[in-house]
Amino acid sequence: MAADRQERSGARRGGTSYDVARAAGVSQSAVSRCFRPGTSVAPGTRARIIAAADALGYHPNAIAQSLITRRSNLVAVIISNLTNLYYPEVLAELTQQLSERGARVLLFALRSESEIDSVLDLVWRYQVDGAIVAAQLSTEQMLAFAARGTPLVLYNRHSTTVPVASVSCDFGAGSALIAGMVAAGCRAFGLIGGPPDSAVGEARVEGARAELARAGIAPVAVDRGDFSYESGHAAAHRLFAAYHLDAIVAANDVMALGAMDAARIDLAIRIPDDLSVVGFDGVAPAKWRSYLLTTIRQPVRRMTAAATAMLFERIENLDLGPERRFFPGDLIRGATARLG
Amino acid sequence: MAADRQERSGARRGGTSYDVARAAGVSQSAVSRCFRPGTSVAPGTRARIIAAADALGYHPNAIAQSLITRRSNLVAVIISNLTNLYYPEVLAELTQQLSERGARVLLFALRSESEIDSVLDLVWRYQVDGAIVAAQLSTEQMLAFAARGTPLVLYNRHSTTVPVASVSCDFGAGSALIAGMVAAGCRAFGLIGGPPDSAVGEARVEGARAELARAGIAPVAVDRGDFSYESGHAAAHRLFAAYHLDAIVAANDVMALGAMDAARIDLAIRIPDDLSVVGFDGVAPAKWRSYLLTTIRQPVRRMTAAATAMLFERIENLDLGPERRFFPGDLIRGATARLG
Numbered sequence: 237m238a239a240d241r242q243e244r245s246g247a248r249r250g251g252t253s254y255d256v257a258r259a260a261g262v263s264q265s266a267v268s269r270c271f272r273p274g275t276s277v278a279p280g281t282r283a284r285i286i287a288a289a290d291a292l293g294y295h296p297n298a299i300a301q302s303l304i305t306r307r308s309n310l311v312a313v314i315i316s317n318l319t320n321l322y323y324p325e326v327l328a329e330l331t332q333q334l335s336e337r338g339a340r341v342l343l344f345a346l347r348s349e350s351e352i353d354s355v356l357d358l359v360w361r362y363q364v365d366g367a368i369v370a371a372q373l374s375t376e377q378m379l380a381f382a383a384r385g386t387p388l389v390l391y392n393r394h395s396t397t398v399p400v401a402s403v404s405c406d407f408g409a410g411s412a413l414i415a416g417m418v419a420a421g422c423r424a425f426g427l428i429g430g431p432p433d434s435a436v437g438e439a440r441v442e443g444a445r446a447e448l449a450r451a452g453i454a455p456v457a458v459d460r461g462d463f464s465y466e467s468g469h470a471a472a473h474r475l476f477a478a479y480h481l482d483a484i485v486a487a488n489d490v491m492a493l494g495a496m497d498a499a500r501i502d503l504a505i506r507i508p509d510d511l512s513v514v515g516f517d518g519v520a521p522a523k524w525r526s527y528l529l530t531t532i533r534q535p536v537r538r539m540t541a542a543a544t545a546m547l548f549e550r551i552e553n554l555d556l557g558p559e560r561r562f563f564p565g566d567l568i569r570g571a572t573a574r575l576g
Numbered sequence: 577m578a579a580d581r582q583e584r585s586g587a588r589r590g591g592t593s594y595d596v597a598r599a600a601g602v603s604q605s606a607v608s609r610c611f612r613p614g615t616s617v618a619p620g621t622r623a624r625i626i627a628a629a630d631a632l633g634y635h636p637n638a639i640a641q642s643l644i645t646r647r648s649n650l651v652a653v654i655i656s657n658l659t660n661l662y663y664p665e666v667l668a669e670l671t672q673q674l675s676e677r678g679a680r681v682l683l684f685a686l687r688s689e690s691e692i693d694s695v696l697d698l699v700w701r702y703q704v705d706g707a708i709v710a711a712q713l714s715t716e717q718m719l720a721f722a723a724r725g726t727p728l729v730l731y732n733r734h735s736t737t738v739p740v741a742s743v744s745c746d747f748g749a750g751s752a753l754i755a756g757m758v759a760a761g762c763r764a765f766g767l768i769g770g771p772p773d774s775a776v777g778e779a780r781v782e783g784a785r786a787e788l789a790r791a792g793i794a795p796v797a798v799d800r801g802d803f804s805y806e807s808g809h810a811a812a813h814r815l816f817a818a819y820h821l822d823a824i825v826a827a828n829d830v831m832a833l834g835a836m837d838a839a840r841i842d843l844a845i846r847i848p849d850d851l852s853v854v855g856f857d858g859v860a861p862a863k864w865r866s867y868l869l870t871t872i873r874q875p876v877r878r879m880t881a882a883a884t885a886m887l888f889e890r891i892e893n894l895d896l897g898p899e900r901r902f903f904p905g906d907l908i909r910g911a912t913a914r915l916g
Contacts, residue, residue: 293723313683318671319860324664331658331685340698343653343683345671358680383633465864497865520659524805525837526866 251292259288311339311547312364314355316371318345320463321490321519322534323370326391329540330368337548339365346371353377360384366547372435387550389543392534393435399558401550403543405534406562407443410516413532413567414447414485417512419576422483426475427458428468428495430487437463437487440516444485456481461491468494476503482511483573489515489522489531496527496572512573522570530573532565539563591632599628651679651887652704654695656711658685660803661830661859662874663710666731669880670708677888679705686711693717700724706887712775727890729883732874733775739898741890743883745874746902747783750856753872753907754787754825757852759916762823766815767798768808768835770827777803780827780856796821801831808834816843822851823913829855829862829871836867836912852913862910870913872905879903 257264262281270277270285277285288294311334315323331341342362344355352371359367366387373390378398381388387401394402417425427444430437441458448455456479461467468491475481476498484499486492492515499505499513507513508530515522518533542561550556569575597604602621610617610625617625628634651674655663671681682702684695692711699707706727713730718738721728727741734742757765767784770777781798788795796819801807808831815821816838824839826832832855839845839853847853848870855862858873882901890896909915 310682318664318668321661321664321860324658324661324667327664327683328658328685328687331683332687335684340702341683341685342650343667343671343681344675345668345681347668347672362680465860469865493864493866501865520661520805521861521864524833525809525841526833 251289251294253294255292256285256288256294259292260284307365307551308363309339310342310362310364312342312344312359312362312367312369314344314346314352314359314367314369314371316346317463320488321521322488322517325519325536326370326540329536330544333540333544337544356380359386365551368543368547372433385554387547387554389547389550391539391543393439394560394562401546401556401558402560403539403546404560404562405532405539405565407440407565409532409565409567410440410443411447413514413530413573413575414444415451416575417483417514417573418448418451418453420512420574421576422512422574423453424479424481425453425455425483425485426472426479426481427455428471428475428484428486428491429458429460430463431460434463434487440487461486461494463488463491465490465494467491469498471495472498473502476505484511484513486513486515489517489519489529491515492529492531492572493521493527496529507572508574514573516565518566518568522568528571529568530570530575531568533568534565535563591629591634593634595632596625596628596634599632600624647705647891648703649679650682650702650704652682652684652699652702652707652709654684654686654692654699654707654709654711656686657803660828661861662828662857665859665876666710666880669876670884673880673884677884696720699726705891708883708887712773725894727887727894729887729890731879731883733779734900734902741886741896741898742900743879743886744900744902745872745879745905747780747905749872749905749907750780750783751787753854753870753913753915754784755791756915757823757854757913758788758791758793760852760914761916762852762914763793764819764821765793765795765823765825766812766819766821767795768811768815768824768826768831769798769800770803771800774803774827777827784825801826801834803828803831805830805834807831809838811835812838813842816845824851824853826853826855829857829859829869831855832869832871832912833861833867836869847912848914854913856905858906858908862908868911869908870910870915871908873908874905875903 253267254264257267267285270282313330334341342364368389368391370391375397378395378400390400390402392404394404425448427441429441445455457475459471459475461471468486472495484495486495492513496507496513499511500507505511515529515531518531522529522531593607594604597607607625610622653670674681682704696717708729708731710731715737718735718740730740730742732744734744765788767781769781797815799811799815801811808826812835824835826835832853836847836853839851840847845851855869855871858871862869862871
């Protein structure tokens with residue numbers, strides 16, 4: 237048994253490229269070319285090399301290769317709040333899209349935004365080919381990507397201070413949604429934003445406020461949560477205790493679901509008859525029959541495809557300008573808001 | 577502007593270890609030792625080197641280092657269904673725990689189990705230090721890890737055919753839950769399992785069947801879903817159309833939530849008065865006030881900590897035996913089952 241283990245341990249790395257070359261009757265450099273993306277080897281030679289590699293258990297060492305090609309084929313994906321129900325879908329799509337382009341995901345899931353400096357230190361050390369970041373970066377942090385020539389695409393946020401490529405969902409459909417609520421007679425709006433340092437949350441609160449201002453309405457009150465169900469539930473209770481509201485606009489779906497339950501289960505407020513509640517994101521639970529939330533669905537597949545494409549364009553050509561792409565969201569007419 | 581970009585591009589990799597050595601007045605090998613884990617450098621020397629490295633923007637190249645240490649500090653995490661609401665929490669915890677031990681997560685999110693062969697090919701190429709796998713592996717695939725000397729820990733499944741380390745949640749609390757339902761008078765049980773090739777789903781269906789058999793009850797019917805809300809909703813409708821049931825046991829929470837909504841919203845069946853519904857996992861939405869699902873909560877933090885600890889023990893010593901750890905789940909007495 238111990239001898240068996242030693243033998244296995246000896247075979248740990250499989251054969252070398254020289255072993256494969258000998259078995260296939262080609263030069264070592266032909267073997268090396270065969271496994272390097274974008275180089276040409278005659279089809280017959282390639283077939284012989286691959287057969288020999290399979291037989292010998294040879295797998296080209298991606299890490300050593302990356303020293304030659306200066307490409308690690310690693311892309312850092314930095315996400316600030318993975319347990320927010322919106323991000324698993326984003327991560328699943330990004331992983332799929334990056335994988336289709338031959339890149340691997342080096343994942344950094346932050347528990348708090350303050351972890352980002354230590355994460356960036358690791359990002360530099362692994363010499364990733366690029367990064368897709370769905371977390372708050374400071375101006376200095378964005379400039380650090382530029383200074384190191386590491387392509388960066390921001391996901392679901394954009395910068396107005398630093399020229400950096402980004403993909404976001406715009407608030408256009410949100411404006412239409414709020415206009416529809418006003419047209420249906422809603423006048424007393426309570427807003428539930430995210431934490432003060434969340435650019436995504438702030439953009440949505442400001443978008444709602446601007447659309448209400450166009451209708452000559454100021455929101456009755458703005459409260460805040462941390463994007464969780466419990467925080468939306470608690471914020472709604474604080475709002476109901478202080479104000480009479482006929483509409484709640486939450487900065488994400490999960491807080492809107494918490495607000496719905498605070499209203500209809502705890503306080504027997506009828507939705508949408510006496511209170512309209514809307515969210516933003518289009519997460520799976522918003523469609524569940526107990527909720528049927530009226531919301532804005534982000535086109536996650538299109539947005540992740542765009543982020544991936546933009547990142548690879550910049551890996552090929554770092555000098556591409558800082559394109560910012562805004563996708564429209566889709567208004568999902570659920571059952572929780574009266575719309576005029 | 578173009579010149580500015582070129583300059584930045586020239587600074588791409590920061591200074592070299594030789595630059596740092598010159599600035600700190602030490603040898604290059606001292607710089608190299610300073611940044612290699614587990615080597616000793618005098619504190620004063622270390623401080624001078626780090627100050628010089630910071631000033632020059634030198635970051636040790638993790639990839640080149642891994643060729644020297646034979647450790648990549650990369651751990652592959654392979655997850656089969658990231659949009660299953662249970663896994664984001666697992667992934668967030670694993671990422672945190674691995675990161676605390678200085679390892680990075682190379683993430684593979686499978687859309688289907690059939691992708692796993694191509695994923696394993698990449699796992700070998702990146703020479704990960706080890707892998708934590710929450711996906712179905714064949715006997716051959718598990719043996720491939722052993723043959724290459726790559727430590728492997730299975731998460732939420734275990735092998736009875738191959739000696740491999742694993743962490744799972746046992747069905748003990750599930751048995752107690754079903755015994756409680758029987759004691760409260762439930763007799764006509766419908767089970768909703770996962771796909772036939774899901775070991776996790778099968779273990780839970782078999783666990784429920786065994787506990788019912790102890791009470792002299794055979795389930796009325798077993799239907800299947802794919803762990804999604806919609807599939808649980810559809811399976812419940814098929815069951816209700818064919819049988820009169822007073823209990824539904826679903827193999828995960830999200831299918832149980834779909835079954836609940838099929839019963840109470842579509843068919844006005846009262847829960848728990850006329851029908852008890854239970855799930856398994858303890859995902860966040862199970863606690864939402866619209867559901868308050870009676871379920872078994874997996875101790876995710878303890879399980880991920882155990883998986884991480886077991887993996888690192890095996891990275892240090894590949895010859896450790898194939899320990900299998902089963903954690904008890906916690907019975908969450910929600911509001912959806914009568915319990916005796």
